[in-house]
Amino acid sequence: MNLRNLEILENVTHSRTIVCLGQMLRYIRPYKSRAILAIIFCCISSSMDALIAWSLKAYTDFVIVDKVIYAVWIVPLVIVTFAVVQGTLSYFATYLNAWVSWKISNDMKSKLYEKLLTFPASYFDNCNSGDVIFRFNRDVDAASNGVLAKLKTAVSRTTSSMALICVLMCNSWKLAIIAIITFGASFIPISKIRKKMQDAMDKTVAADSKLLSIYHESYVGNKTVAAYNLAKYQAEKLRNVLTNVFRLNMKITQKSSWLSPTMHVIVAIGAGISIAYGSHLIVTHQITSGNFVSFIVALVALYNPIKNIGSSFKEFRSSLMAIGRIRGILSANSTLKERGNAQVLDGLRSDITFDDVRFEYKTGFPVLKGVSMSVKKGETIAIVGSSGGGKTTLVNLLPRLYDATSGSISIDGVNIKNYTLTSLRANIAVVFQDDFLFTGTIRDNIVVGKHNATDDDILKAVKIANLEEFISSLSDGIDTEVGERGVLLSGGQKQRISIARAAIKDAPIIILDEATSALDNQLESAVQNALDNVMTDKTVFIIAHRLSTILCADKIAVINDGMLAELGSHDELMRARDGKYRALYDMQFKEDNWP
Numbered sequence: 001m002n003l004r005n006l007e008i009l010e011n012v013t014h015s016r017t018i019v020c021l022g023q024m025l026r027y028i029r030p031y032k033s034r035a036i037l038a039i040i041f042c043c044i045s046s047s048m049d050a051l052i053a054w055s056l057k058a059y060t061d062f063v064i065v066d067k068v069i070y071a072v073w074i075v076p077l078v079i080v081t082f083a084v085v086q087g088t089l090s091y092f093a094t095y096l097n098a099w100v101s102w103k104i105s106n107d108m109k110s111k112l113y114e115k116l117l118t119f120p121a122s123y124f125d126n127c128n129s130g131d132v133i134f135r136f137n138r139d140v141d142a143a144s145n146g147v148l149a150k151l152k153t154a155v156s157r158t159t160s161s162m163a164l165i166c167v168l169m170c171n172s173w174k175l176a177i178i179a180i181i182t183f184g185a186s187f188i189p190i191s192k193i194r195k196k197m198q199d200a201m202d203k204t205v206a207a208d209s210k211l212l213s214i215y216h217e218s219y220v221g222n223k224t225v226a227a228y229n230l231a232k233y234q235a236e237k238l239r240n241v242l243t244n245v246f247r248l249n250m251k252i253t254q255k256s257s258w259l260s261p262t263m264h265v266i267v268a269i270g271a272g273i274s275i276a277y278g279s280h281l282i283v284t285h286q287i288t289s290g291n292f293v294s295f296i297v298a299l300v301a302l303y304n305p306i307k308n309i310g311s312s313f314k315e316f317r318s319s320l321m322a323i324g325r326i327r328g329i330l331s332a333n334s335t336l337k338e339r340g341n342a343q344v345l346d347g348l349r350s351d352i353t354f355d356d357v358r359f360e361y362k363t364g365f366p367v368l369k370g371v372s373m374s375v376k377k378g379e380t381i382a383i384v385g386s387s388g389g390g391k392t393t394l395v396n397l398l399p400r401l402y403d404a405t406s407g408s409i410s411i412d413g414v415n416i417k418n419y420t421l422t423s424l425r426a427n428i429a430v431v432f433q434d435d436f437l438f439t440g441t442i443r444d445n446i447v448v449g450k451h452n453a454t455d456d457d458i459l460k461a462v463k464i465a466n467l468e469e470f471i472s473s474l475s476d477g478i479d480t481e482v483g484e485r486g487v488l489l490s491g492g493q494k495q496r497i498s499i500a501r502a503a504i505k506d507a508p509i510i511i512l513d514e515a516t517s518a519l520d521n522q523l524e525s526a527v528q529n530a531l532d533n534v535m536t537d538k539t540v541f542i543i544a545h546r547l548s549t550i551l552c553a554d555k556i557a558v559i560n561d562g563m564l565a566e567l568g569s570h571d572e573l574m575r576a577r578d579g580k581y582r583a584l585y586d587m588q589f590k591e592d593n594w595p
């Protein structure tokens, strides 16, 4: 994970419990009436335990001690009635709680996903798929379901405890004080382990997302894994991560699991003291037997929720941490910012200018070292040069997939950062070097270039990309599924679909990054001819390896090692005796004429 991603996660670990809960409340707000209703149901049903405990005083004193016959039926009746009411309320509370949880979970997921799509390409370059699945999906489930469920438990336990404490107080304040002090003391260990667990839990998340990445890698790269006999190697990699996950989880367990037993012991001591002292109070006639029975029942009822606090604590903590991470992502600045008064780019009027453009993916490692050039409207500029020289990087700066580290790119004299991102990108059609196809049909993949495309538009694009013959050979034609990432197609077929997608967009600026590299010579020249027709009134950046495809360009820029080595027309550049372009051209010419 690189620096920027760490930055995004940085404020996460420092998020305070209160802040996290506050964050949660913001999500609950739209559904507050249902959430409040759930809590009210919860409070009523949980305070009923105390009423039952309280009624036992009267029962013991009247029935057991004084033998009053009519009182016999009252307690059983109260117990059954309360159980029915309690059960009903608890059902509605659970239902409402789940409803609110899922709503919040969906809200969070769509908000996170929207945020994810605003992140610059560098974010995706540097995080793995596991990170994304974990942070944008699983964390949300942990956060919304976990916290809300625990909140419900906490509320019901608190109300139930308060009511039970009232019962204790009413029966004997002296006994109640002893019980409350010991129960209070049992909370001390919780505050001790909070910090210790945080670190281990953060590490578990990192390890878990690595695990997901390995699965994803084996899926996407299954052919490479098979061809290079990597099964053992991959399995070993997985085992190492699993071992790490095991170690971290055991550490968490080791740190958290002594909580419950410790609290258990403290509480048991308290209960022991209360019973001993209670017996003394009965014998000395300071309280009735009814008081004592009711007290003990209330004490036992109180004991359960408190005993379980230790185990719920771990889950509650991890939910809160998930919220913290979500908050971190949502509050992260995506480096691609739109200026407040950004204008809308509506077509190209005069030119595109690169002014001393420098760029580095990693600080201290310049990839573009000051490129300056200008392209007039309607011109086709070819960019050639050695592999790894920075051609793709240069054209990627135009739709702001990345922002230049320094220098500027202007369209019609206005820095591209002053245009709205959407309008800037709407004016540029790109065919990437390794373009991406979505799961769906060929038609789906073409119309992403223009959502309201007519059948005519599609047909035209299909013609330009020379796809007609291929499509007519398929039984489902243009509605044939391409598989995930287009796996069911050949490289050349995928590339032609990408070209059709760009052609249908009909944008004034076109970027073709080795767009025909996967086609054979014959197909390439056919596609190139069709593209030439489309390109007549467009401004085109064409990166090509085979120089034969760029002979029609108005200008040729040679980019070597991040610098503009030469710029001029084919004829001009060929005239330079020791020119780089001429050298490239001569080399390919020789290759092509190899017997």
Ligand SMILES: Nc1ncnc2c1ncn2[C@@H]1O[C@H](COP(=O)(O)OP(=O)(O)O)[C@@H](O)[C@H]1O
Pocket: 125, 361, 362, 367, 386, 387, 388, 389, 390, 391, 392, 393, 394
């Ligand atoms: N996403 C990336 N993160 C870091 N370095 C990159 C990335 N993409 C390309 N590079 C590096 O930038 C340099 C230029 O790459 P690129 O623009 O793709 O070259 P070209 O298209 O001319 O072959 C190469 O050294 C490459 O390793």
Ligand SMILES: [Mg+2]
Pocket: 391, 392, 393, 433, 513
């Ligand atoms: Mg490239």
